[in-house]
Amino acid sequence: MHSPQIKKLIDLFSEFPTVGQRTAARFVFYLLNLSKEEVQEITSEILKLKEKVKICQACFKSFEPSLNDQDLKLCEICRDATRKKDLLCVVEKETDLMPIEKTRKYRGLYFILGGTVSVLKKEGLKKLRIKELLIRAKNPAIKEIIIALNSTTEGEATALYLERHLKPLNIKTTRLGRGLPLGAELEYADEETLSSALEGRK
Amino acid sequence: MHSPQIKKLIDLFSEFPTVGQRTAARFVFYLLNLSKEEVQEITSEILKLKEKVKICQACFKSFEPSLNDQDLKLCEICRDATRKKDLLCVVEKETDLMPIEKTRKYRGLYFILGGTVSVLKKEGLKKLRIKELLIRAKNPAIKEIIIALNSTTEGEATALYLERHLKPLNIKTTRLGRGLPLGAELEYADEETLSSALEGRK
Amino acid sequence: MHSPQIKKLIDLFSEFPTVGQRTAARFVFYLLNLSKEEVQEITSEILKLKEKVKICQACFKSFEPSLNDQDLKLCEICRDATRKKDLLCVVEKETDLMPIEKTRKYRGLYFILGGTVSVLKKEGLKKLRIKELLIRAKNPAIKEIIIALNSTTEGEATALYLERHLKPLNIKTTRLGRGLPLGAELEYADEETLSSALEGRK
Amino acid sequence: MHSPQIKKLIDLFSEFPTVGQRTAARFVFYLLNLSKEEVQEITSEILKLKEKVKICQACFKSFEPSLNDQDLKLCEICRDATRKKDLLCVVEKETDLMPIEKTRKYRGLYFILGGTVSVLKKEGLKKLRIKELLIRAKNPAIKEIIIALNSTTEGEATALYLERHLKPLNIKTTRLGRGLPLGAELEYADEETLSSALEGRK
Numbered sequence: 029m030h031s032p033q034i035k036k037l038i039d040l041f042s043e044f045p046t047v048g049q050r051t052a053a054r055f056v057f058y059l060l061n062l063s064k065e066e067v068q069e070i071t072s073e074i075l076k077l078k079e080k081v082k083i084c085q086a087c088f089k090s091f092e093p094s095l096n097d098q099d100l101k102l103c104e105i106c107r108d109a110t111r112k113k114d115l116l117c118v119v120e121k122e123t124d125l126m127p128i129e130k131t132r133k134y135r136g137l138y139f140i141l142g143g144t145v146s147v148l149k150k151e152g153l154k155k156l157r158i159k160e161l162l163i164r165a166k167n168p169a170i171k172e173i174i175i176a177l178n179s180t181t182e183g184e185a186t187a188l189y190l191e192r193h194l195k196p197l198n199i200k201t202t203r204l205g206r207g208l209p210l211g212a213e214l215e216y217a218d219e220e221t222l223s224s225a226l227e228g229r230k
Numbered sequence: 231m232h233s234p235q236i237k238k239l240i241d242l243f244s245e246f247p248t249v250g251q252r253t254a255a256r257f258v259f260y261l262l263n264l265s266k267e268e269v270q271e272i273t274s275e276i277l278k279l280k281e282k283v284k285i286c287q288a289c290f291k292s293f294e295p296s297l298n299d300q301d302l303k304l305c306e307i308c309r310d311a312t313r314k315k316d317l318l319c320v321v322e323k324e325t326d327l328m329p330i331e332k333t334r335k336y337r338g339l340y341f342i343l344g345g346t347v348s349v350l351k352k353e354g355l356k357k358l359r360i361k362e363l364l365i366r367a368k369n370p371a372i373k374e375i376i377i378a379l380n381s382t383t384e385g386e387a388t389a390l391y392l393e394r395h396l397k398p399l400n401i402k403t404t405r406l407g408r409g410l411p412l413g414a415e416l417e418y419a420d421e422e423t424l425s426s427a428l429e430g431r432k
Numbered sequence: 433m434h435s436p437q438i439k440k441l442i443d444l445f446s447e448f449p450t451v452g453q454r455t456a457a458r459f460v461f462y463l464l465n466l467s468k469e470e471v472q473e474i475t476s477e478i479l480k481l482k483e484k485v486k487i488c489q490a491c492f493k494s495f496e497p498s499l500n501d502q503d504l505k506l507c508e509i510c511r512d513a514t515r516k517k518d519l520l521c522v523v524e525k526e527t528d529l530m531p532i533e534k535t536r537k538y539r540g541l542y543f544i545l546g547g548t549v550s551v552l553k554k555e556g557l558k559k560l561r562i563k564e565l566l567i568r569a570k571n572p573a574i575k576e577i578i579i580a581l582n583s584t585t586e587g588e589a590t591a592l593y594l595e596r597h598l599k600p601l602n603i604k605t606t607r608l609g610r611g612l613p614l615g616a617e618l619e620y621a622d623e624e625t626l627s628s629a630l631e632g633r634k
Numbered sequence: 635m636h637s638p639q640i641k642k643l644i645d646l647f648s649e650f651p652t653v654g655q656r657t658a659a660r661f662v663f664y665l666l667n668l669s670k671e672e673v674q675e676i677t678s679e680i681l682k683l684k685e686k687v688k689i690c691q692a693c694f695k696s697f698e699p700s701l702n703d704q705d706l707k708l709c710e711i712c713r714d715a716t717r718k719k720d721l722l723c724v725v726e727k728e729t730d731l732m733p734i735e736k737t738r739k740y741r742g743l744y745f746i747l748g749g750t751v752s753v754l755k756k757e758g759l760k761k762l763r764i765k766e767l768l769i770r771a772k773n774p775a776i777k778e779i780i781i782a783l784n785s786t787t788e789g790e791a792t793a794l795y796l797e798r799h800l801k802p803l804n805i806k807t808t809r810l811g812r813g814l815p816l817g818a819e820l821e822y823a824d825e826e827t828l829s830s831a832l833e834g835r836k
Contacts, residue, residue, distance in 0.1 A: 031294030071273035092233030205834025207813025209827040228811025407632025409611025430609025435698030475677035496637030
């Protein structure tokens, strides 16, 4: 029903995270109602993103070097001399790093894994930076690797997978503590969460 | 916390319908993880959209003329000789036109109003194509205008507003029938809907 | 884990509409925390319900005759001389009758069917008052039977079933009108509802 | 619209936890459709509940003594010689005790507080068994009191209140550990929960 060009763009927007066909169509009609200048601003900013923003070679976080620093290979966290070099926190994706930074409780370094892997779909493994993580973990400065993945089935499966691969390195690995989150009611808490909350009482 | 270029693009994506800051950030990181070629495909398709897709001068629907038809002013529905010229269906936005076409019950023409207006925020009026609708409605071929707006408070207020402006033209205006939708339970139906369902029984 | 008496009562409360085991347990602990007098008030009012409230022999609605009217067989609606005797509205259950009364648009009589029947579970048929409805429908005063069931799959299947059984009586049967309910958005309307809304425009 | 007896019972059922007027009406019509014998079974079981089930004088949990044990003052948990006497777990209500038992990780004793208190509505304090808790806490066998309340605003306010009152007794008090529950995603975790999850890593 949509014209070929609209259909083409709906398909591209449908690949964006959280976007389905219906929302993608709304994006296209939104763009159609913008002026030519407004649309050009969007496309030019998207292109500038790829030029200006680099990926840190140590932790794979994005960062934007200033104009006279275009040779920088490391992000602002990896370059920060005040951060502890003995703690490495592995997160799934860059948006998971921000809530940890916001707690202001963590002063170590990060490693962005690039995804999680479900038990069933093993092909997801390819996009994970396992090899890069193992190289990084061999750095003798690192004393503990915190596996900070979602406590979902996929996150758990990935954590187990990481632990198995990190084990031969003889490095201490930890996981985020389980317990009752803010706002939780005992009556609806699952047994595993409640067990952890009881053990971790303080 | 985000770099300036990322921040800039998050702000632009936040203007997209249904998109908030968090989703906008996910879009930016999605783009960052694409290859340069993939990103260029997206921006080039967005730019092509504005070049290839035109807005119908009669109904304001988008359409994509073929290469040797670049002078076309009317969309495929307005040009379709088999469509009834005496029925005009006013919808709020282009995505509202599609479900009506899918019913295969309507064979008349359309008019895309461009928005609705709330009782409180009168400034919304400016983006509505009232003047264009009045010109169109004066076409003597048109015998009935179906006001097919949402039955929300905004849709109702806009329908009343249209009816008031169309009245001097002495043209028949109708609204979509009220009643129980598929899957509804009497116990939870509001009085107005149930009244209409009783009156419209058949 | 619960004591036998608590378990027994949880099972009885679990049979109440909308109540599961967890809510049933909360009811039991609520009762345990009431005083003996408060609990006795509840049980005595439940027993009085069965004594005082009768079921109308014509429409099967509940009604409460006054002390000197204990021989009454008909509810206040069936006895109301101002109600139209030529319209009979079939509803699934007594709670469906109230929203229709609240519209103040219907002045005919009712018939409470006692349930709906799913296509799959034919045993549900037994609790339906089909035989009683057929007897009632043969009353020559009745000119139209409005089948006012939910527009759910079960309601639709039951309506079809009623229509098939009423057909030999040669009496006009109607169903509630379909259309957009109050507050609906075109974009999310299903095709059948939208078709009816277009046909039923006015 | 409902008859007086039905109205009366709807009001009584509306006092049950989680029940509103609409659900209460459904309960009444459910009872009306039961046979006299079925209704009498319900009322007789409710009355037996108050006779058979007692409230433990130590922890305020309900329990059901056998016929030849009618003088029992303590529930089966408080009488269980294998339970640790040095741990006391304070919960809000009896339904909160069950999920803790189900973890099979806790072998101490309980105390049912009888409610929580919001910061704003101080009158809620009256129904709390504060005095009884203080008496219980003075038992020298008890070495630690675990305040196992919901991590909601009300639960937190009540926990603070309890800690303030228990402080003069010089007894160790702990709270359930905070952390990520099963199935949680970092991106949606609040800062406090994530801080606790980081600190409690293992």
